[in-house]
Amino acid sequence: MTSSTATNFRNIEQVFKFSFSNKHTWKTNYNTRKSMENCSRHVLKHLGPKFEIRKTDQSAMDYLYDTMVEHDASNSLFNRAKTSLQTALNFGVSRKKIFTDIREPHINAQGMFHFESKPEDRVPQPVIKKHEAEQMVKVAREHFGGNLADSIAISVYSGMGYDEWTQLQACDIHWGDVPFIWVGNRPDFTVKRNTRKRKIPLVGDLTGGNLIPILKKRYEDAVGTKIPLFGDDWNNADQHRREFNKVKTWCRINPKVTPYCLRHSFCTWLIQADVALPKVQKLMGHAQITTTMNYIHVADNDLANAIGRL
Known part of the structure; x- marks a missing residue:
């Protein structure tokens, strides 16, 4: 499905670069930046850096999930990767670089992107003696x-x-x-x-x-x-x-x-x-x-x- 989202950016690589350059926590917090860099690599690897923002909807997230699972990724890793893209897109919305249509099913009432998460199985933490x-x-x-x-x-x-x-x-x-x-x-x-x-x-x-x-x-x-x-x-x-x-x-x-x-x-x-x-x-x-x-x-x-x- 093609979204009616309008944007100053053409693809998701551009919106990630904008977020890393301008979003305060991604710029200044070392741990956050490293985590977001790792998550964004998964998104760009499986969707492709030139994937168009106007096509970034729930069906695109379903495709991302399927391809990540094929490469042995966990639901937890997918959720983090999905969240990194969702956060970058919503930062673009907040800076008026991306304009959304709330009639789209993946856009909430505030005009922000919202994608479904996958259920995560709780894996017990190892215990040392x-x-x-x-x-x-x-x-x-x-x-x-x-x-x-x-x-x-x-x-x-x-x-x-x-x-x-x-x-x-x-x-x-x-x-x-x-x-x-x-x-x-x-x-x-x-x-x-x-x-x-x-x-x-x-x-x-x-x-x-x-x-x-x-x-x-x-x-x-x-x-x-x-x-x-x-x-x-x-x-x-x-x-x-x-x-x-x-x-x-x-x-x-x-x-x-x-x-x-x-x-x-x-x-x-x-x-x-x-x-x-x-x-x-x-x-x-x-x-x-x-x-x-x-x-x-x-x-x-x-x-x-x-x-x-x-």
Whole structure:
């Protein structure tokens, strides 16, 4: 079907170039730009750079989906690629470079492009075992440096994500009878929309035993300043991920494990230790209990142990 959309651009390559040159987040945010560049490559590869904007409708998205699936792309990857094109087109609309007709089925009431997403199957995140976490920290410290080892430890033994532990300052560490990390308590400490500020007690052999020595050393070096305890060690998440992957390969850990899986593993360990879900939710900072429930992994031996308690 040919749309009645009018445009100053002829093809989707031009609208992508315009967005990368003028859309603020695509220009200035490193992670967003890299993600959009990757997604746009898929769109341009399968639709072709000269694909006309006036033909960019739902049937074109169906064709894009079919061709991407033929090349073993997941529904999730298609949805991200589709969203990158939809975002670029709507940026063109907002800048009055593209003029749409709301009578078209793929144009919403605000005159913006809207394409259907494909259902995504939730794939469980890999979970590492405690001895694997210990091995990764040890190998990182011996072969890749203390900064990488400390970053793995703070994530896997506290459940904090990269965007949280890189913001930690000395004032976020509270020493006392029960020392704790206060995540998100500063006005300039940014937490994600679906995450809540929280206290993480530094107790027990796993969390306290592993993190207190690391935090004390970094605290002493940064007390009285606003220097991030860990953030200055890394330029961005991609750099950290590349170094993390070296340790993962060295230790022969599941290749699908990512830095985020460290947080995921910490949450899973809490659940496997029979910590009540509301407490796990609070420790992880989940806004909804349903998010916490997504972390539950029930193995066969867990089921056997449950029956054995009767």
